[in-house]
Amino acid sequence: MNIEVIPQKIHKDTKLSLAAAKKVQVAAYARVSTDSDEQYTSFEAQVSYYTKKIQENPRWELVKVYADEGISGTSTKNREAFQDMITDAKNGKINMIITKSVSRFARNTVDSITTIRKLKEIGVGVIFEKENINTLDSTGELLLTIMSSLAQEESRSISENVTWGIRKRMSDGKYSLGYSRFLGFEKGKDGKPIINKEEAEIVKRIYREYLEGKSTHQIVSELEADKIPTPAKKVDKDGNLMCNWRPSTIISILANEKYKGDALLQKTYVTDFLSHKAKKNNGELSQYYIKDSHEAIIPPEEWEMVQVETARRNKPSYKHSGATVFSSKVVCGDCGAYYGLKVWHSTDKYRKTIYQCNHKFKRTEKCSTPNLSEERIKQAFIDSLSQLDRAQVLEDCNLAIETLRNDDTSEVRVRRLNAEIEVVVELVKKNPNMEQVEIDAYVTKYEDLVKKLNAEEHHLESKCAAIKRVEVFAANLKNLEPIIAEFSPRLWNLLLEKAIVGRDDTIKFVYYSGIENTVKI
Template identity: 50%
Template structure:
């Protein structure tokens, strides 16, 4: 018969990873705090500075803690952590072993996005770094911490959705009342007065009028961009480089003739804040004569007609096996878009021929240039010098008739 031996069991207490032998300073928990406020109301009730001072005093006055840093994002959205630079820096410092514990006021301060909250908290748990949410009394290293966190962060996310919908509802009511909402800090030609109304900036308005004039004189948006850059004229934000796309949008912006179309874009996801062009998905609001015009309505509509005329040149003209060949607008020359082929109807383009070192400008059918005689067999090549002579003869003839 085997003799039963009594087992002696000893419990070895846990030793936090941050505690090292021999140094009293190393036994202190390196504690960081994260603060955030995002609205004016919050700044009045619990200001950014108040949160920072509160945590600095709390950590410094605790005998077992050492301040590892105060990370604070002022005026940053909680629905996504991507734009919160201090938050990202805090997570990186935690991963680098510089922080042992994180304090924050509440889940809504940390993140209103459930996925972001849980993802970052789990990353910290892998490093044995707890996050303490003071308002909810949650320690993420405790067993029930993640369950409570999931429930409460879902509630915070729903709260964020409600806030977003309420803000949008308020904005739409303003649209219905005829109130225009514009980011005037990047709006060439206008600023806002103390009542929030658009008012003209004379120097900038002069530039806007010049851009419209240059366009009607035959210049493309890209050529206008080159002209402004060559003259060293800065953009509304002070940059030296202009965007042809921005100039093209200016030429279609109804606000320059005193009207305002609201809700041109809309937000498809309150978490990502992604905006897309409104193609009739949500209502739009058109407000006539909202503010003083820089461009007269007649001139504005002339520009729209010219844009439509030029856009027609970009329409597919010739089908090819690999797709559609498109034309190209150029207003660089006097005869651009004035000469059209009598056989196929496509515009003529200017070409420079060189023979025996002598250059000669000619005009040829765009269709024939691209496809040869297969598409346009009989279109003639016209010498530019001959065309100019014929035009001047016609002009002089008219002038003589009027002078009689």
């Protein structure tokens, strides 16, 4: 009996031909998912281990140890080193990849299988040491699918435990801030926010200028002109702090309750552990509001004034212009158009700026309301404030606030409509086999109730806004000096709804409290 030995032709791990003189181009992939010191030690150990392992094999040639540090493994999209490795493999630079385990490669079954199949199509294998899986084996993909599913469940479990821990801390009133992107605060020794005095001045400036009537775009322009760094503290290629502000950043700062010393927790939540996408919490989960949780940069009263001002500017019927402090406030008594700034003799020594009706010459009949200088408007406002019987006005404000608060008509209607909607929903749930005619009737009923509910909720929001507006008016009036010596842009913006210019050289001042008076100019 003759026995012929057929020599080995391919490598048992890489499945590549042994006849080829060229060494197998091997890469390794390492990853840790947090930035802790212990994990960093593990990270360094992985890199060192694979470098040594590949270099010790005479058939292998080290391409590179690709490593992602401090990045979650639930998705491959945000792992730069991983993506670079896959690109190099597609470009023929890698024949084989070694990694510690399936969970190091990816904890997402779909990502794992998709990536492995793409690599397999171009003859690149992946060896998972812990599970002893070679993806080029016939059983490799089946084993990988099973192991990836287990890794995904492990990731889900870890995510749920972390989420539970975070929510438990919130319910106990404990929280942390993203200090690296949070203007005005830094982490104190006890872990709580403390004020960064230099940055706090920027926050105060933003609030002050907003209450003086400036738009968010104007504030952005002036911060950039003064070379004020943004909260993110990003640097350019030369290492200089960048100053490219955005209106959305200003809006976020103005709306953040942490600047008045409070903290609203769980504003957002992660929808699932794979995508890590955050969604605004509109009531899907509990929230936790902590009053006086830390030192305030902005007095609570001023913060509330800003929220009232923002609500006013966001009204569909209101168009805010921050061109000057008088924009969108001074109104023509003849046609109802706003007054605008005009420049006469702009290029000679007789140059003069005045305010006049924007539609003065646009109608068939020219408006007869007078042109006004800035000083005349300012003095008229001072005179108007001085004429107010403050004690009586404050009494009227308190009565108005009490009346609005005692009117619970909208609250009662909202509760009743919500109860009716729940009844309709339960009836549909209990009768899954109802006829289409009945379904259509319930749908119509449901839509009608929702429409009424939305209207009542809007009315309720309007009532709350009115209460806040009168409270702001009363607070500012109460703090006025006995004698008003100079014009205040802040008071103009916070107290006054509009100033109507009459053709008889008068201005009627209409305040947010509903008080009106007329001044001769």
